[in-house]
Amino acid sequence: MAEIYYDDDADLSLLQGRKVAVIGYGSQGHAHALNLRDSGVDVRIGLKEGSRSRAKAEEEGLTVLTPRAAAEESDVIVILAPDQAQRSLYAEEIEPVLTEGDALVFAHGFNIRFGYIQPPAGVDVILIAPKAPGHTVRREYVAGRGIPDIIAVEQDASGQAWELAKAYAKGIGGTRAGVIKTTFTEETETDLFGEQAVLCGGMSHLVQAGFETLTEAGYQPEIAYFEVLHEMKLIVDLMFEGGIAKQRWSISDTAEYGDYVSGPRVIDAGVKERMQGVLADIQDGSFAKRFIDDQDNGATEFQQLRQEEAGHPIEATGKTLRSHFAWQQTDDDYTEGSAAR
Numbered sequence: 001m002a003e004i005y006y007d008d009d010a011d012l013s014l015l016q017g018r019k020v021a022v023i024g025y026g027s028q029g030h031a032h033a034l035n036l037r038d039s040g041v042d043v044r045i046g047l048k049e050g051s052r053s054r055a056k057a058e059e060e061g062l063t064v065l066t067p068r069a070a071a072e073e074s075d076v077i078v079i080l081a082p083d084q085a086q087r088s089l090y091a092e093e094i095e096p097v098l099t100e101g102d103a104l105v106f107a108h109g110f111n112i113r114f115g116y117i118q119p120p121a122g123v124d125v126i127l128i129a130p131k132a133p134g135h136t137v138r139r140e141y142v143a144g145r146g147i148p149d150i151i152a153v154e155q156d157a158s159g160q161a162w163e164l165a166k167a168y169a170k171g172i173g174g175t176r177a178g179v180i181k182t183t184f185t186e187e188t189e190t191d192l193f194g195e196q197a198v199l200c201g202g203m204s205h206l207v208q209a210g211f212e213t214l215t216e217a218g219y220q221p222e223i224a225y226f227e228v229l230h231e232m233k234l235i236v237d238l239m240f241e242g243g244i245a246k247q248r249w250s251i252s253d254t255a256e257y258g259d260y261v262s263g264p265r266v267i268d269a270g271v272k273e274r275m276q277g278v279l280a281d282i283q284d285g286s287f288a289k290r291f292i293d294d295q296d297n298g299a300t301e302f303q304q305l306r307q308e309e310a311g312h313p314i315e316a317t318g319k320t321l322r323s324h325f326a327w328q329q330t331d332d333d334y335t336e337g338s339a340a341r
C-alpha cells in the first residue's frame with residue numbers, strides 16, 4: 001500500500017517561516033500562490049517584464065517581481081512556468097541567485113527527470129504534483145476541500161526536504177484529501193503516459209472518432225455531440241465516485257452488455273500494444289526530446305497541431321449547442337484555442 005499523508009502528518013509552520021517565490025501565474029501558479037497565501041505563507045510572484053499575468057496577480061494583492069528578484073529574496077522557489085520554458089528560466093534567472101539551503105519546488109518532474117535542469121548540491125529539490133488542473137486545485141481549496149497530490153524528493157540537502165514537501169502540500173490543501181509518496185521518475189513517466197494515452201490524447205481522439213463515425217453515417221452532429229462528448233462527463237463522474245463498477249451499476253443493462261461485447265472490439269490488444277509504445281517513448285526520453293526540440297524550433301509542429309485540432313467539426317457543433325443551454329461554460333478565464341492562464 002502506498003504511503004499516504006494527511007493534515008496531521010504535516011507541519012505548516014515549516015513553510016510559514018520561509019519566503020516563497022512562485023514563478024509563473026498560470027493554471028498551477030495562481031492556484032499554488034493563492035492557496036499558500038490563504039494558508040498564511042509569505043508569497044511573492046515572479047513574472048517577466050510585460051507579463052500578461054501580472055494584472056491578475058496584482059488584483060489579488062500579490063507582490064509581483066521579476067523571476068530573478070523573486071527568487072533572490074526567497075528561499076523556496078516554485079517553478080510553475082510551462083515545462084518548455086523552465087530550462088532557460090532556471091539557467092538565466094534562478095540558478096545565478098540560488099544559495100545553499102534554498103529549496104526548488106516543481107509540480108511536474110519533467111525537467112529534472114530528463115536532465116534539462118540540474119540543480120547544485122546544497123539545494124533541496126522537491127515535487128508536489130496535484131492530480132488536477134490548477135483551476136480545480138484553487139476551486140477545491142476555496143470550498144474547504146483539497147486535491148490529492150503526489151510528492152517526491154530528488155535531493156535532500158537539508159535533511160528536511162520530506163517535511164518541507166508535506167508542509168507545502170498542506171499549504172495548497174493537498175493533505176486535506178491525502179498525499180501519496182512517489183519519485184520524480186514515477187510521477188513524470190506516469191503523468192505523461194496518463195495524459196497522452198488516456199486522459200487527454202486517448203479521450204479526445206476517442207470522442208472525435210465517435211463523432212466522425214456517427215456524422216459520416218448521416219446522424220445529426222448535435223445528437224452525435226451529446227452521445228460522445230456531453231455525456232462523457234456524467235459517465236466519468238460515476239467512475240470518479242465509485243470506479244468503473246459504479247458506472248456499470250448505474251447505466252442500463254443494455255449499455256452494460258454493450259460495454260462488455262463492443263468495448264473490446266474498439267479498445268483491443270492493438271491499443272494496449274500502442275500504449276506500450278507510447279510509454280517506451282516516454283521512458284527513453286524520445287517524447288521529451290521531440291517536444292523540447294520543437295519548442296526550441298519555434299514550436300512549429302505544436303502550433304500546427306493545435307490549429308488543426310481546434311478546427312475539428314465537433315468544436316463548432318459544441319460551441320453553438322452549449323450557447324443554447326443553461327449549462328454554459330462557467331470558467332470566465334477560458335477562451336477557446338488559447339493556452340491556460
Ligand SMILES: NC(=O)C1=CN([C@@H]2O[C@H](COP(=O)(O)OP(=O)(O)OC[C@H]3O[C@@H](n4cnc5c(N)ncnc54)[C@H](OP(=O)(O)O)[C@@H]3O)[C@@H](O)[C@H]2O)C=CC1
Nearest residue numbers: 024025026027028051052053080081082085107108133134
Ligand atoms: N496545468 C495543470 O493543471 C498542471 C500543470 N502541472 C505542471 O505545472 C507546471 C506549470 O504548468 P501550467 O500551470 O500548465 O503552466 P501555464 O502554461 O499555465 O503557465 C503560464 C504562466 O507561466 C508564465 N511564464 C511563461 N514563461 C515564463 C518564463 N519564462 N518566466 C516566468 N514566467 C513564465 C506565464 O506568464 P505570461 O502570462 O507572461 O505568459 C503564465 O503566468 C508545469 O510543470 C506543468 O507540467 C502539473 C499538474 C497539472
Ligand SMILES: CC[C@](O)(C(C)=O)C(=O)O
Nearest residue numbers: 130131132133191195199
Ligand atoms: C492531465 C493533464 C495534466 O497532467 C494534469 C492536469 O494533471 C497536465 O499536465 O496538465
Ligand SMILES: [Mg+2]
Nearest residue numbers: 131132191195
Ligand atoms: Mg497530471
Ligand SMILES: [Mg+2]
Nearest residue numbers: 108191192195
Ligand atoms: Mg501533466
